[in-house]
Amino acid sequence: MTLFDPAQYKIVERQVYSMTASNYEKYGSKTFETYATPLLENAELRQGQHVLDVACGPGIPSLMAASLVGPGGTVTGVDLAPGMVELARRKAKERGLKNVIFQEADGEALPFPDESFDVVLCNHGLVHMTDRIKALHEMSRVLKKADGVLALSVWSTPDRALTIGIVAGTIRELWPAAVVPGAPMWFDFGLEGVLEKTLSDVGFQDVLISRFISSLEAENPEEYWEGVVGISGRLQMLLKNIPEDVASQIRLNIIKAAERFRGTDHKIRIPCEEVIAVARK
Amino acid sequence: MAINEELLAILCCPKCKGEIQLNDAQDGLLCYACKLLYPIKDDIPIMLIEEALPIDSPASS
Numbered sequence: 001m002t003l004f005d006p007a008q009y010k011i012v013e014r015q016v017y018s019m020t021a022s023n024y025e026k027y028g029s030k031t032f033e034t035y036a037t038p039l040l041e042n043a044e045l046r047q048g049q050h051v052l053d054v055a056c057g058p059g060i061p062s063l064m065a066a067s068l069v070g071p072g073g074t075v076t077g078v079d080l081a082p083g084m085v086e087l088a089r090r091k092a093k094e095r096g097l098k099n100v101i102f103q104e105a106d107g108e109a110l111p112f113p114d115e116s117f118d119v120v121l122c123n124h125g126l127v128h129m130t131d132r133i134k135a136l137h138e139m140s141r142v143l144k145k146a147d148g149v150l151a152l153s154v155w156s157t158p159d160r161a162l163t164i165g166i167v168a169g170t171i172r173e174l175w176p177a178a179v180v181p182g183a184p185m186w187f188d189f190g191l192e193g194v195l196e197k198t199l200s201d202v203g204f205q206d207v208l209i210s211r212f213i214s215s216l217e218a219e220n221p222e223e224y225w226e227g228v229v230g231i232s233g234r235l236q237m238l239l240k241n242i243p244e245d246v247a248s249q250i251r252l253n254i255i256k257a258a259e260r261f262r263g264t265d266h267k268i269r270i271p272c273e274e275v276i277a278v279a280r281k
Numbered sequence: 282m283a284i285n286e287e288l289l290a291i292l293c294c295p296k297c298k299g300e301i302q303l304n305d306a307q308d309g310l311l312c313y314a315c316k317l318l319y320p321i322k323d324d325i326p327i328m329l330i331e332e333a334l335p336i337d338s339p340a341s342s
Contacts, residue, residue: 080329114298
């Protein structure tokens with residue numbers, strides 16, 4: 001059985017997500033803005049606040065937050081993958097945003113002093129961390145004591161976060177070796193009560209949990225497949241490293257599963273539930 | 282290369298959370314306590330412990 005190696009996992013994470021960064025714009029930009037919207041609404045950002053966006057990816061929540069906090073506020077986005085940081089910086093420049101900066105940093109060892117930020121955002125980033133508790137302690141540490149707010153989102157369970165649940169289920173069925181015990185999984189916080197308990201155990205207070213369902217729209221199942229593969233570096237790597245016939249069967253099964261979501265207008269709409277937590281330090 | 286001064290002001294060493302300083306060559310951020318240099322590439326500081334370079338003494342910077 002393969003053993004989980006956190007250090008190696010991070011090295012791969014940096015590489016594969018740098019590789020797929022540009023695909024976020026091609027396939028995922030609109031989708032990820034949709035996913036980031038409820039998180040930002042729950043965070044209730046105000047003008048002048050200092051915000052940290054942990055595992056910012058291509059900077060989608062960061063850039064949206066930069067407009068909300070205005071010129072008197074700042075947003076700092078950090079991500080492990082240099083390709084993501086580069087893309088986020090380019091987008092900030094294109095939009096002429098001067099109050100947002102991006103840099104490479106690890107959510108489990110943040111390079112900021114205690115109590116630096118009013119708000120910490122983490123949009124589907126926690127599920128990528130190898131030590132989630134350490135990462136949550138770091139988020140708490142850098143939050144200001146008075147009114148510091150954490151706003152964090154994770155995926156729901158595979159049967160509800162279907163956009164990625166379909167993919168995970170198909171892989172588990174056709175290539176069970178892909179599941180490495182101890183490795184971070186997308187759905188680790190999806191069950192009722194798990195995220196709430198985890199945040200309370202770390203010391204966060206007034207934890208408020210809400211669930212939000214959006215849907216991923218595609219013209220056809222093939223477009224959906226291209227999108228999910230396009231943005232997931234881990235999935236691309238897996239498909240390259242398994243026998244070709246298994247990889248094609250995974251593709252076929254996922255396309256077949258997506259077909260079930262074709263609406264009367266012939267478009268594919270796959271529901272995806274996310275869990276959003278807002279808590280105080 | 283021009284690292285944003287404001288950014289530098291809010292950064293600390295990710296390992297010990299202590300102060301860091303721009304090195305003379307201006308291509309890295311130094312933590313004297315941990316004896317680590319965090320490289321700056323294309324104006325982006327890489328604040329990762331795993332990517333930091335060990336330094337023997339402050340003089341080697």
